[in-house]
Amino acid sequence: MSASEPPVNxxxxxxxxxxxxxxxxYASVTDKIAAVVLTRPLGIGxxxxxxxxxxxxxxxxxSLAWLIIKGVxxxxxxxxxxxxxxxxxxxxxxxxxxxxxxxSAILFLLNQxxxxxxxxxxxxxxxxxxxxxxxxxxxxxxxPWMAFYMFPYPSTMGVxxxxxxxxxxxxxxxxxxxxxxxxxxxVGLLPDLATLRDRAKTRTQQVIYGxxxxxxxxxxxxWHRYQSAYLLLAGLATPLVLSVHTVVSFDFSVAIVPGWHTxxxxxxxxxxxxxxxxxxxLTLAIPLRKVYGLEDFITMRHLENMxxxxxxxxxxxxxxxxxxxxxxxxxxxxFDVFLATQRLHGPYSHFYFALILCxxxxxxxxxxxxxxxxVVALFLMSLVINTGMWLERFVIVVISLTRDFMPSAWGxxxxxxxxxxxxxxxxxxxxxxxxxxxxGLPAIAISEMRELVAHQSNGKKENE
Amino acid sequence: xxxxxxxxxxxxxxxxxxxxxxxxxxxxxQAENNIPVVGKDQVMRGREMHWxxxxxxYHAESATNDASTYSPSLxxxxxxxxxxxxxxxxxxxCEQVCPVDATVHSAEGLNDMVYNRCIGTRYCSxxxxxxxxxxxxxxxxxxxxxxxxxxxxxxxxxRSRGVMEKCTYCVQRINNVRIDAEKQNRPIRDAEIVTACExxxxxxxxxxxxxxxxSSRVAKLKAQQRNYSILAEINARPRxxxxxxxxxxxxxLEKA
Numbered sequence: 001m002s003a004s005e006p007p008v009n010x011x012x013x014x015x016x017x018x019x020x021x022x023x024x025x026y027a028s029v030t031d032k033i034a035a036v037v038l039t040r041p042l043g044i045g046x047x048x049x050x051x052x053x054x055x056x057x058x059x060x061x062x063s064l065a066w067l068i069i070k071g072v073x074x075x076x077x078x079x080x081x082x083x084x085x086x087x088x089x090x091x092x093x094x095x096x097x098x099x100x101x102x103x104s105a106i107l108f109l110l111n112q113x114x115x116x117x118x119x120x121x122x123x124x125x126x127x128x129x130x131x132x133x134x135x136x137x138x139x140x141x142x143x144p145w146m147a148f149y150m151f152p153y154p155s156t157m158g159v160x161x162x163x164x165x166x167x168x169x170x171x172x173x174x175x176x177x178x179x180x181x182x183x184x185x186x187v188g189l190l191p192d193l194a195t196l197r198d199r200a201k202t203r204t205q206q207v208i209y210g211x212x213x214x215x216x217x218x219x220x221x222x223w224h225r226y227q228s229a230y231l232l233l234a235g236l237a238t239p240l241v242l243s244v245h246t247v248v249s250f251d252f253s254v255a256i257v258p259g260w261h262t263x264x265x266x267x268x269x270x271x272x273x274x275x276x277x278x279x280x281x282l283t284l285a286i287p288l289r290k291v292y293g294l295e296d297f298i299t300m301r302h303l304e305n306m307x308x309x310x311x312x313x314x315x316x317x318x319x320x321x322x323x324x325x326x327x328x329x330x331x332x333x334x335f336d337v338f339l340a341t342q343r344l345h346g347p348y349s350h351f352y353f354a355l356i357l358c359x360x361x362x363x364x365x366x367x368x369x370x371x372x373x374x375v376v377a378l379f380l381m382s383l384v385i386n387t388g389m390w391l392e393r394f395v396i397v398v399i400s401l402t403r404d405f406m407p408s409a410w411g412x413x414x415x416x417x418x419x420x421x422x423x424x425x426x427x428x429x430x431x432x433x434x435x436x437x438x439x440g441l442p443a444i445a446i447s448e449m450r451e452l453v454a455h456q457s458n459g460k461k462e463n464e
Numbered sequence: 465x466x467x468x469x470x471x472x473x474x475x476x477x478x479x480x481x482x483x484x485x486x487x488x489x490x491x492x493x494q495a496e497n498n499i500p501v502v503g504k505d506q507v508m509r510g511r512e513m514h515w516x517x518x519x520x521x522y523h524a525e526s527a528t529n530d531a532s533t534y535s536p537s538l539x540x541x542x543x544x545x546x547x548x549x550x551x552x553x554x555x556x557x558c559e560q561v562c563p564v565d566a567t568v569h570s571a572e573g574l575n576d577m578v579y580n581r582c583i584g585t586r587y588c589s590x591x592x593x594x595x596x597x598x599x600x601x602x603x604x605x606x607x608x609x610x611x612x613x614x615x616x617x618x619x620x621x622x623r624s625r626g627v628m629e630k631c632t633y634c635v636q637r638i639n640n641v642r643i644d645a646e647k648q649n650r651p652i653r654d655a656e657i658v659t660a661c662e663x664x665x666x667x668x669x670x671x672x673x674x675x676x677x678x679s680s681r682v683a684k685l686k687a688q689q690r691n692y693s694i695l696a697e698i699n700a701r702p703r704x705x706x707x708x709x710x711x712x713x714x715x716x717l718e719k720a
Contacts, residue, residue: 073602140585165563406594
C-alpha cells in the first residue's frame with residue numbers, strides 16, 4: 001500500500017483523501033497538537049485577534065448594562081413585533097451548536113473516523129454557541145431578574161411554571177443540552193489534559209492541567225471506564241441533536257401566528273441547525289488549520305465531507321421553504337396565503353430574496369467537486385450560509401409578526417443600535433472564547449488521533 | 465383553590481351601529497386604569513399603551529356619478545369604527561403560552577394579568593390575534609413627581625417596566641360592586657357594574673354585564689342576529705362581541 005492511499009480498506013473509499021496525512025507517529029501527533037498549547041509563543045496575530053474580540057465583548061457588556069438600566073425598550077421591538085433580534089440571535093446561535101453535537105455524538109456512534117480531528121473544536125464551538133444563545137432568552141425578558149420563575153423550584157408562593165408553554169420546554173431542552181455538551185466535551189478532554197499535564201513546562205501549567213485531568217493515569221481501568229462513559233454520553237447527546245431544535249421550533253409552531261403555526265418546523269429547524277452548524281465549523285476550521293499548520297489533521301477529506309453535509313441539509317431546508325409555500329396555498333387559509341405573498345411582495349421581501357440566494361441558490365455550487373475542494377470557496381460559502389440562516393430566523397420571527405390577523409394592528413420593525421451591538425457583542429464573545437480555547441486546550445483530540453495512527457499502521461500491516 | 469364555577473359570566477357587547485369613533489372610551493380607560501401617556505416618540509415606535517383602541521374600516525366602490533344608487537366613493541368613503549379592548553377570550557391563546565402563569569383565567573371568565581408574576585417574555589402578545597396587549601418597554605410611569613400620585617386611581621396597580629398589561633374589564637369596578645352586593649346579601653344587578661369605557665360612551669354603544677343572566681342587557685344583545693365575534697374561526701371564543709353595523713341610507717338624501 002503506497003503512502004498516499006487512505007488508511008481505510010474499503011475499496012470505494014480508496015479515491016478519498018486520508019483523514020490523517022501519512023507518516024505520522026504517536027509522538028509526532030502529540031507533539032504537533034500539544035505544541036500549540038504548551039510551547040508555541042503567543043504570536044502577534046493571536047494577541048491582536050484576542051484584543052479585538054475582547055473589545056467587542058466589552059461592547060456586549062456595555063449593551064447589557066444599558067439594557068438592564070433602561071429596559072428592553074432600547075431595542076426595536078414593539079407591539080405587534082414582540083420578539084426581535086434577541087430571539088433571532090437565540091435561535092441562530094443554538095442552531096450553530098448542533099453541528100458540534102452531531103459530529104461528536106452521531107458520527108461517533110456511526111463509527112465515522114473522519115470526525116476525529118474536528119470533533120474537539122466542534123464541541124467547543126457548541127458550548128460557546130450555547131453560551132451565546134443562553135444569554136438571549138434571559139435578557140429578552142422585561143424583568144430578567146425574575147426569570148428564575150421559569151424554573152420549577154419549590155416556591156413559597158406555591159406557583160409552578162406553566163408547563164403548557166413552549167418557553168418552559170425551551171428551558172429544559174437548552175439547559176439539558178448545555179449540560180450534556182459540557183460533560184461530553186470535558187470527558188473527552190480528560191486523556192488530553194493528562195497529556196498536557198505530563199508535558200507541561202511550568203508549575204502553573206502542571207497544577208491547572210493536573211487538577212483538570214482528575215488524576216488520569218492512563219491505566220487500562222481508566223481507559224475502560226472512559227470508553228463506556230464516552231459511549232454513554234454519545235448515546236445521551238444523540239437524541240438532543242434532534243430534540244433541542246425541535247423544541248425551539250415549538251416556540252413558533254405552537255403559537256397561532258400565521259407563518260409560525262406550521263408542522264414542517266421541527267424537521268426543517270433541525271436540518272437548518274445542522275446546516276448552519278457545519279457552516280460555522282468550516283468558518284472556524286479553515287483559518288485554524290492554516291494558522292496552526294494542522295493541514296495534516298484537518299484534511300481536504302474533512303472539508304469535503306462537511307461540504308457534502310451542508311449540501312444535503314441545505315436541500316432539506318429548501319424543501320422546508322417549499323412546503324411552507326405549498327401548505328399556505330393548499331390550506332387555503334387566507335392569513336397563510338397572505339403571509340406567503342407578503343414574503344414575496346411585502347415591505348421585507350428583500351430579506352426573503354437574500355435568504356433564498358444565501359441558503360438555496362449559492363450552496364448548489366457544492367455539487368461541483370472543484371468548489372468542495374477549494375478552501376477559499378468553502379470559507380466564503382460558510383459565511384454566506386451563516387448569513388442566510390440568520391436571515392431565515394429573521395424572516396420567520398420578525399416578518400411573520402409584522403402583519404398578522406388584524407390590519408389595524410400591523411406594524412413595522414427596525415433594529416436599533418443596541419440590537420446590533422448586542423448581536424455583535426455575542427459574536428465577539430464567541431470569537432474570544434474560541435481564541436482562549438485554541439491556546440488553552442488541545443483543539444484536536446490527541447488521544448483519538450493516536451488511535452487513528454494505530455489504525456493507519458494496522459491497515460498497512462494487513463495490506464502488506 | 466377557587467372552584468371554576470360562578471354565577472357571573474362577564475361579557476361585553478359593542479354596537480358598531482352606535483359607535484361614532486369619538487375616542488371617549490380610549491380617554492376614559494386611560495384615566496381609569498392609570499395608563500401611561502408615552503409620548504410621540506414611543507407611539508411612533510408602536511408602543512402606545514391604550515387598553516382600548518378604535519379601529520377604522522372604510523368601504524368605497526370606484527367613484528361613480530350615478531346618484532340613483534348609494535355608492536360611497538374613495539373621496540367620501542363609508543366609515544366604520546370598531547373599538548377593540550381585550551376580548552377576554554374563553555379559550556385564550558395568550559394564557560397557553562405564558563411560561564410563568566402570569567395571565568390566567570378567573571372563575572368569572574376574566575383573563576387576568578398577574579403583574580408581579582409577569583417576567584415580560586411578550587409571548588402572550590405575539591400569540592394574541594387581536595393584538596390588544598400592551599407592554600411596558602421602558603419605565604413609562606413617572607414615579608417621582610408627587611403631584612402625579614394624586615392623579616392616579618388608587619384602586620389600580622401602577623405597572624412597572626417590563627410587564628405586560630391589558631384591558632381588565634375594569635376589574636376594580638367589578639369588585640367594588642361585588643363587595644356592595646355581598647354586604648347586602650344579594651346578587652349583582654344588571655347594569656350595576658359600568659366599565660370606564662361604557663360610562664364614557666356618548667352613544668351607549670358599549671354594554672357590559674353578566675352573560676349568564678338571560679334577562680341582562682348584554683345577554684339580550686348577544687342573542688341578536690347582528691351579534692358576531694372578531695376572528696371567530698380561530699376559536700378563541702371572545703367574551704367581547706360586536707353588533708354588526710347595518711347602514712340603510714336613503715339614496716335620495718345621501719349622494720356619493
